[in-house]
Amino acid sequence: MGRGTGSDGSSRSDEEWERFLRESVAGAADAPKEPSARARDVARRVRTDPRGGSEGWRGYTPARPKRRTGRYLIGLLASLALLVVAFVPGRVVDLFAGEDHDAPAEAGRRPTVDEPFRGSPAADWASGAEGITMPPAGAVGWMNAAQVEQALARSRDFVVTSGLDRGVLRGERPEQAIALINPHQKDVQDLLKTAFRTPTEKNDPLLLFSRFQPSSTRLVGDVVKTKGGLTYREGEHGALQVTADVTFVYPVTRADADGDDEIVRTIVRRELVLSWDDPDKVTTEPGTFSIVSYKYDMTNGGCGAPTGYLTPPFGKGRGADESGQQVDPYDRSAPVARGGTAEDECGRAIRS
Numbered sequence: 001m002g003r004g005t006g007s008d009g010s011s012r013s014d015e016e017w018e019r020f021l022r023e024s025v026a027g028a029a030d031a032p033k034e035p036s037a038r039a040r041d042v043a044r045r046v047r048t049d050p051r052g053g054s055e056g057w058r059g060y061t062p063a064r065p066k067r068r069t070g071r072y073l074i075g076l077l078a079s080l081a082l083l084v085v086a087f088v089p090g091r092v093v094d095l096f097a098g099e100d101h102d103a104p105a106e107a108g109r110r111p112t113v114d115e116p117f118r119g120s121p122a123a124d125w126a127s128g129a130e131g132i133t134m135p136p137a138g139a140v141g142w143m144n145a146a147q148v149e150q151a152l153a154r155s156r157d158f159v160v161t162s163g164l165d166r167g168v169l170r171g172e173r174p175e176q177a178i179a180l181i182n183p184h185q186k187d188v189q190d191l192l193k194t195a196f197r198t199p200t201e202k203n204d205p206l207l208l209f210s211r212f213q214p215s216s217t218r219l220v221g222d223v224v225k226t227k228g229g230l231t232y233r234e235g236e237h238g239a240l241q242v243t244a245d246v247t248f249v250y251p252v253t254r255a256d257a258d259g260d261d262e263i264v265r266t267i268v269r270r271e272l273v274l275s276w277d278d279p280d281k282v283t284t285e286p287g288t289f290s291i292v293s294y295k296y297d298m299t300n301g302g303c304g305a306p307t308g309y310l311t312p313p314f315g316k317g318r319g320a321d322e323s324g325q326q327v328d329p330y331d332r333s334a335p336v337a338r339g340g341t342a343e344d345e346c347g348r349a350i351r352s
Helices: 013-025 039-049 054-058 068-086 091-094 102-107 143-165 184-195 316-323
Strands: 217-219 226-234 238-255 264-276 290-299
Touching: 039 102, 143 238, 143 264
Parallel strands: none
Antiparallel strands: 217 238, 226 238, 238 264, 264 290
16 A cells, blocks of 8 residues: 555555645645634534534624724713713713812802802892781781781881891891880890890890891891791780791801901791780780790801800801701791700701
8 A cells, every 4th residue: 555545545656645745844825724713613513413504604693893882882971971061060070070079169159249149049039028928918806907907017017127127137226126015025025124135045135136246247238038928817815916937048257358258148037926916905005016926947147155146157167056957947848946945956057
């Protein structure tokens, strides 16, 4: 037998065998190559699949190039970023500005001398007495409609004087408001006698009046924002009982502040119940009312021992002043809860 055997079973010559060996070593162009892994896999399928492996070939789906997928993902992220910039530009600062991201965002909402209510719900409220509404008058108890209308007007005058009069806000004694209180109501008269001289927890002028100490605090601008109004019903002995529920927002700064200093908004919500009594049944004076009850809620107005003044916290003092439960001073859905006593903790306003 020769060195090799042809496909037809014939013997190869020595010359042909030697030529084959030389071409194999030299790497002839038509020399057979080892099949790739994929080719071996296809060949295996053809051998084992009676249908020739055609379904396996058509069922193979090559993966998409990763580079193209990356382009699509980058494009999608860029589109989302543009939408964020368009609809919530302020948040872009929060996302990309790093540790100091709050500074520019907060600066855009901080109050200024020209816009002391910037960033506050009170910016959309009415100014001064315009925010204190009155209902239509009708006859109640011992009063006819005209008398009720007059009593409502005087009740509103008391609320305006006690919470909006510039002299009272600067710490002056509220003589006009006091003149509307029944002089025969002993408990209230005792409060008024001592509250302005030596304020205590029980006898504090802040229970009825808003006052700032001019040596430490001054109002910013000429506007105080208000929201609320008066309601009425028949009280005891046929009296006209008027309830005033009003929120006042006072923008203030330090007394010695320049034009760039910190501005704080002190927010006071007062609820007063006044009784216009029948003089035939209750000892009173014409044109005066008796105070049935008084309550108030306050934020950014100071904590600690009574001083007779609202004492807004500035700078580092705000942290110590805001140690209590979180409150929303603009939420008027709940009743006024505070009676002005020491056990009432100072709330932390979630907005001002």
